[in-house]
Amino acid sequence: MRWTFGVGAAFVASTIAKPTSSRTVNKRYVEERNGINYNVFEHAATSSKMSFVKNSGICETTPGVNQYSGYISVGEGLNMWFWFFEARQNPKEAPLAAYFEGGPGDGSEYGLFTQHGPCHFVNNETTPSLNPYSFNEYANVLYVDQPIGAGFSYGNVSVNSTKAAAPYVWTLLQAFYDSFPEYENRDFGLWTESYGGHYGPEFVKYILDQNAAIARGDIQGEEIRVTALGINNGWFDARIQEKANVDYAFDNPYRQFINESYHAELLSRYDTNCTPAIERCAATNTSEDCFDAWSSYMNEIEYPLLAAMREGFPTAYPGDIRRQYLRPSSTYVSYLQRADIQKALGAEVNYTDSIGAGAFIYGGDDPRSFLSQLSTIVQAGIPIVSYAGDADYVCNWLGVLQVADEIQWPGQKAFANQTLQPYTLNGVQKGTFKSLDNLIFMRIFEAGHNVPFYQPEASLQIFEQVMKTGGVTPT
Structure with a gap:
């Protein structure tokens, strides 16, 4: 959701957890704080600490499916919230996906509860029910609240740029892998939406750079095996997409706003x-x-x-x-602000759905282009799916398509010249798409800004296909 604005503080680089020279002093123990028993993991390589609750009974109630919720310290006094759900099927072999909400400044519970998480609120009910189209139907999914201050994350610093946010995310993933080593060698997909057109390319580019530094021996850490980047109605490049907003307002499938x-x-x-x-x-x-x-x-x-x-x-x-029109319900916010829910999850602060985009706006982050990072990722062979609901004005499909066509890689001309083909779900057309090698663009019909809310079954099919094969195929 790119159109909410607020005020934040500047980024302080010195607070990021730095790798140390030894990985031999990791510690595990149980600690009671404020009446909550946390499983604690101290990660020596990044000087970070993970504190989490196992199987809170909140949201994911499928028998036998584990979940973990809590904090990873990513710097001094900086506590980033995560909520991890095992796959409902074959979790020991299923890939790992991480989801980061856009905004900037929105908690990832927005995507979790309104789109593709294990539970959702139907007809504004006060308690959630299981979501049959959750992304954890296929993958193990990690939801993360970033930057600090969003959702349940808390600390004494606010990030004011996408570039500044990336090291914190990498630190969190490193601590997660060491605490849950069974996921170290899994395929990893990063999924996001809206301002995630900034987040996704920068975060994946940073991970690839860190992988290279690890391989050279410059730093210690776990190489993250990125096999997919998925972005829903992303805000990538103001030069391209602002002009597309004018064109979309004049000519779109639903309503003409200007003459x-x-x-x-x-x-x-x-x-x-x-x-x-x-x-x-x-x-x-x-x-x-x-x-x-x-x-x-x-x-x-x-x-x-x-x-x-x-x-x-x-x-x-x-x-x-x-x-x-339809828009996702905000029922989940009051639910997450209940003291009993927070205690069960291990949350240490009240839930903040959005901290606003002020810090990013005043830091000049919004108009910065992430086309270069996208190009680097495509050139590296990482599958990218950029999919857009065609009823969304905010990050409309015309602009998202033009961004995809301008990505710099050997297949650019051939990709740009392709025509869109029907994309079906069990024989019913849900949109159109084009793909070449590891780059995919999709236009999804009758869907707004948050595609999985409007087309949950098709979104799950897209997610599973990309995570499994790196491509999409009509069914």
Whole structure:
């Protein structure tokens, strides 16, 4: 959800847990704090500490399926929340997937409870029920609240850029692997949405760089065997996607928001005012220039388009522009803010659904492009699926497609020239797609910003196919 804004503090690099020279003093013990018994694992290599509760009985109630929830310290006074669910089928051999919510600044419980987690709230009920289309139907899934302050994570520092967030994520994964060594050699997929168009490429690129450093002997750690990157309606590149917002508002499958003359006027504003600001941000990479770029396209493009959208439809929801729109329920928030639920999970602070995007906005992160990182990942042979609900305005499918077509790799021209083909689920068309080697783009019909909420069965099929084979196949 890219359109919520707040205020945060700057990133302090010195607080990140640094690898040490020895991995021989890991410790395990049980510790009671605030009436909660935590299983504790002290990870020597990153000087981090994991404290978690096993089988809380919350959310995943499938018999025999284990879950773990708690904290990993990723720096001094910095506690990142994780919630891990074993696969419902064959967990000892199933791959591992990690999910990071977008925002920036949103807790991953948003994706967990409203889209693809083991449980969800049906018809705004006050207690959750099992989700038959959970991603852990196929994989072991790790949900992570980052940056610090989002969800149940807490600490004395706020990250203000995607680049600054990546080392914390790597530290968390290292501690997780050492605490649960049975997952070290599994295939690993990183999944995200929305602002995850920033997170996903940067996090995977950082992991690949760390893998190379480990292989050279520069640092100690576990190489992470990345086999998939999945991004739902991602925000990758403002230069491409802001212009696509103007085009989508004029021509989309559901409702026209602007007429031809206003379309031309906004494109002129974009070329005259926004493009130079975005190019200046790319050239200098300073917070000031990049914040100015964000201000430019918000004032010239976003605010006018949102106003036009609501002029004829005051209750319009940018995440689903259909007249009979749907949006995920927020019932899970009050549920997670209950003291008994927090105690069962081992949470040490109240749940914060979103800390807002202010720190990232003022740090100039939003207009920075992650096309280069995407290109590096494709060139490395890592399968990428970029899929988009076609009823979403926020990170619409036109812009997501144009980003995919501009990824730099040997197959770029052939991929860009491909036509979209039907993608079916048990013979029923759910969208269109194109793929070449390890790059996949998908347009999903009748789906808004959070595709698994709108098309849960198709999303599970996509997830399973990509995690299993690195590709997608109509069924």
